[in-house]
Amino acid sequence: MAVTSQAPRENQLEGLLARVPAKERAKIEKHLAACDAEADGAHADVFRRVVTMLDSHAGAGVDSVGGQAWRFFVPDGKYRLQVFALEDRGDGTLRVYLPDVLAPALKGGVIHKTAVANEYTLKGAARPVHVEPLDQEKPEPPAHVKSMLGWGRKAISITIPVTTAGSQINVTDALCTLAAKKWA
Numbered sequence: 001m002a003v004t005s006q007a008p009r010e011n012q013l014e015g016l017l018a019r020v021p022a023k024e025r026a027k028i029e030k031h032l033a034a035c036d037a038e039a040d041g042a043h044a045d046v047f048r049r050v051v052t053m054l055d056s057h058a059g060a061g062v063d064s065v066g067g068q069a070w071r072f073f074v075p076d077g078k079y080r081l082q083v084f085a086l087e088d089r090g091d092g093t094l095r096v097y098l099p100d101v102l103a104p105a106l107k108g109g110v111i112h113k114t115a116v117a118n119e120y121t122l123k124g125a126a127r128p129v130h131v132e133p134l135d136q137e138k139p140e141p142p143a144h145v146k147s148m149l150g151w152g153r154k155a156i157s158i159t160i161p162v163t164t165a166g167s168q169i170n171v172t173d174a175l176c177t178l179a180a181k182k183w184a
């Protein structure tokens with residue numbers, strides 16, 4: 001479910017920031033300040049939308065890896081299990097990492113494959129989203145994704161351009177919703 005109104009999204013962001021330790025809160029706020037300082041504000045808006053969307057599906061904590069990546073967790077007994085990661089290198093795109101749910105999403109009609117390799121869309125959506133499969137057998141995965149791989153687990157990476165993110169966030173949200181059914 002995509003967040004569309006600014007006020008609820010700010011409330012969700014404040015809720016997230018209230019739950020994380022001060023050090024993590026400072027890192028997120030510093031990143032948001034840098035995004036807000038950009039000319040058009042699209043980067044900050046997309047970052048807020050994606051962070052709140054991922055937190056709504058996970059909700060058991062967020063921690064940072066460096067200043068450009070965040071990991072999202074769900075409860076796993078007395079431990080936490082990483083289920084999502086968000087990466088913002090400042091290159092005009094966000095990368096969302098989540099469990100590989102492409103096969104059930106295609107089978108269930110949640111998304112549709114386009115004619116271009118590794119691109120998927122929601123029915124009627126204007127812009128496709130680029131999806132890359134990840135596993136431990138490929139080149140070394142980023143540090144913020146390693147714990148999502150192995151033991152038979154695979155992940156996917158979705159690239160969202162910050163300037164044209166609307167329908168791509170909706171595709172990402174649909175896939176995250178499908179993934180969240182495993183731990184809901």
